Amino acid sequence: MKITIAQINPIIGDLSGNTQKILEAANKAAEDKANLLLTPELSLCGYPPRDLLLKPGFVAAMGIALVQLAQNLPANLAVLVGTVEENAQADVAGGKSLYNSIALLHQGEVKQVFHKRLLPTYDVFDEHRYFEPGLKANYFNLDGVKIGVTICEDLWNDEEFFGKRSYSINPIADLSSFNVDLVVNLSASPYTQGKQSFREAMLKHTALRFDKPIIYVNQVGGNDDLIFDGRSFALNRQGEVTARACGFDADLLQLAFDKQQQDLNFGSISPDCESEDEEIWQALVLGVKDYVLKCGFSKVVLGLSGGIDSSIVAAIATAALGKENVLGVLMPSPYSSESSIKDADDLARNLGFKTEKLPIGNLMESYDGTFAELFADTGFGLAEENIQSRIRGNLLMAISNKFGYLLLSTGNKSEMAVGYCTLYGDMNGGLAVIADVPKTRVYSLCHWLNKNGEVIPDNVLTKAPSAELKPGQFDQDSLPDYEILDDILQRLVNDYQSVEEIVAAGYDKSLVNKVIKMVARAEFKRRQAPPGIKITDRAFGTGWRMPIASNWLKVEDTYQNKPVSVSSTTRRK
Missing domain, CATH: 3.40.50.620 (HUPs)
Incomplete structure (x- = not known):
């Protein structure tokens, strides 16, 4: 089976423009005799659409665009497209009115729709504001291959890798119990420095743990304050990277799944950056x-x-x-x-x-x-x-x-x-x-x-x-000298360290308190x-x-030098 990753750079809300990018990628994939095309999370509208999702007209227009896209795709190519679907049970059973979804388009129709199960609310994410979590494991069959479908955060809950669970379920474990042959993850994962090596380490662990090949698809491009670095990649059952798209640019990546070996073959592996600065x-x-x-x-x-x-x-x-x-x-x-x-x-x-x-x-x-x-x-x-x-x-x-x-x-x-x-x-x-x-x-x-x-x-x-x-x-x-100031800020802002922890690292307490007050003010x-x-x-x-x-700084002074019950090292990155 031939699979193509469409690592596209969408513009948020540009339904016609994003549809055209997906269609162009689909036509190229069909020329290469691909059986399946993968696109990123919410590829139809771009991620994150934020409060555009509160506009009924926007959601309705997305539904129309999805149907039109299905009708215009090459007939023999199956395509997974990121979209939004209304929750028909919201008025009766309660919950949010929308799902963060992936639609399977094939032979001119919307064949199946899969819903994201884990909805992040940390850092820049606020998906519970808009979406209801999906309840079922997502998979479909194509040309005799059983393909499990996950959406971004669905991958980020392996208790063995993280040392704990942030959600009550692990969608990958659920898919493994259904004996899928291949897992695909359609993501819009924002860039932070060093994140790609973390992703690859995490998915290597997952591939080895469940003995499943995994294809990870990421959006690329800048949307407001967020950068999406692309660098989509695939791993075989041995946890080896078999293919990687380029970083920080749109790309089409060709993959091949060997049905007999039940694994992905090696393909093109774009080199990663040589340094953090690059x-x-x-x-x-x-x-x-x-x-x-x-x-x-x-x-x-x-x-x-x-x-x-x-x-x-x-x-x-x-x-x-x-x-x-x-x-x-x-x-x-x-x-x-x-x-x-x-x-x-x-x-x-x-x-x-x-x-x-x-x-x-x-x-x-x-x-x-x-x-x-x-x-x-x-x-x-x-x-x-x-x-x-x-x-x-x-x-x-x-x-x-x-x-x-x-x-x-x-x-x-x-x-x-x-x-x-x-x-x-x-x-x-x-x-x-x-x-x-x-x-x-x-x-x-x-x-x-x-x-x-x-x-x-x-x-x-x-x-x-x-x-x-x-x-x-x-x-x-x-x-202070910037080397000192930046290290204190890293410990305070990024690592959530207390005054005592920063002082224990060798810094003067009065200086630490001064920096903390400057940050707050x-x-x-x-x-x-x-x-x-x-x-x-x-x-x-x-x-x-x-x-x-806020008066927290005054209150915090009374808690200094007292034991704390939660270590900063337990916080999830």
Whole structure:
């Protein structure tokens, strides 16, 4: 049996466009004499559709599109398509009104519909908001092969692999009891750094445990803050990867199932990324490209300070959209060093994009005059520093409005975590490109980018980071060294460690408490930030749901140095 994976890049809500992508993949699969085509979870509407699912017209249109697609597919090709089906029993038996489903299309008809059984509600997922879980094991027969069907999360509940169950059932165990020959999993699994190796390790364990070959199909592309990395793959019964699609791009992957051996044959195996930096770079480039184009833009603008953050964002934007579609704006103040201006010019020359220079000294003087009476008898401080940032933010937004360019903000995760950023200033923008990239990783990415020659000017990598909002200012005047800060943030934000656990790792307690308070107090800023591209397990985006008005820090102080009953190591990733 020949099987084709269609690793497509859907646009959420674009039913006609997504249908066309599935149809094109089906026609190519039919030309290759494939018997079965596999598409990702919710491939018809794109994942995640979020509250579009609350619109009855959207769900009804999806049903019409599904029937039309079935009628237009090659007659001899069976196709599994991700869709939504209404729960006919919701009014009588209760429950949600929709199922997250996979439809089997064959010979012009919708032959069967299978429902997702495990619905995630952690991190960025909120599927119980919309869907009712399926109750039955899903499988079908095609050309004498019994094929089990699972949808994304249905794979992620092996108590042997995770050490516990997060749900009461294991759909793979259920399918094994029905003696299926092959398991397929149709996913829309968002990217985080290192996740692919985790997926392959998890499914190797599953294949070996149940003695079943498994085909894993993933969506690709950027949808809002989420990146889907593709890298669909297949494993034989021995847990060996027999085929892998490319990463961060659409792909068609051909597979062959040997009926006599009851196993998958080896096929094309695309190489994976050589380093973490390469993987993150590809994710960010894809995220920028898809966000810009899917939102209807073609060009972007960003402020160039000569610093490392704006440098890496400019490099990402150039790779994603082409140098002709990037505008960098230099906005020097009286405090800007000549070397920073030169660094920004050198970066633009290395990457080949256009720049404009808009000095802000006169605008700063105008603000000083306006506030002269009100600010009399006060010293230069945070208010004046922030005015500079807000002047720049206004200029960039004006350019965005005038020419229809999307403004990219350039703040990194370390700054976003502790509030080292200015509302209505450097936080202005339509997309926060590196908002989930810690400062230390920004440096690492820049060094990786320079491995074959200078892209980021060397001086940018070696000078002390500074916002240059007053004479002699450096980031470390207000923050710990970034190596220290990023490790504390990793332990606090990603690993859920307590004060005692972080202190036990060698950090001063007063410093840890200071960082914790900075993170909490910056929540109101993050709530007003543009969407950022998620690359870690714990991003300040749709999966981060902290209150702004909270007294927990005061309460937490009373619990420090007391034993806790739940270890952070038990939390599921």
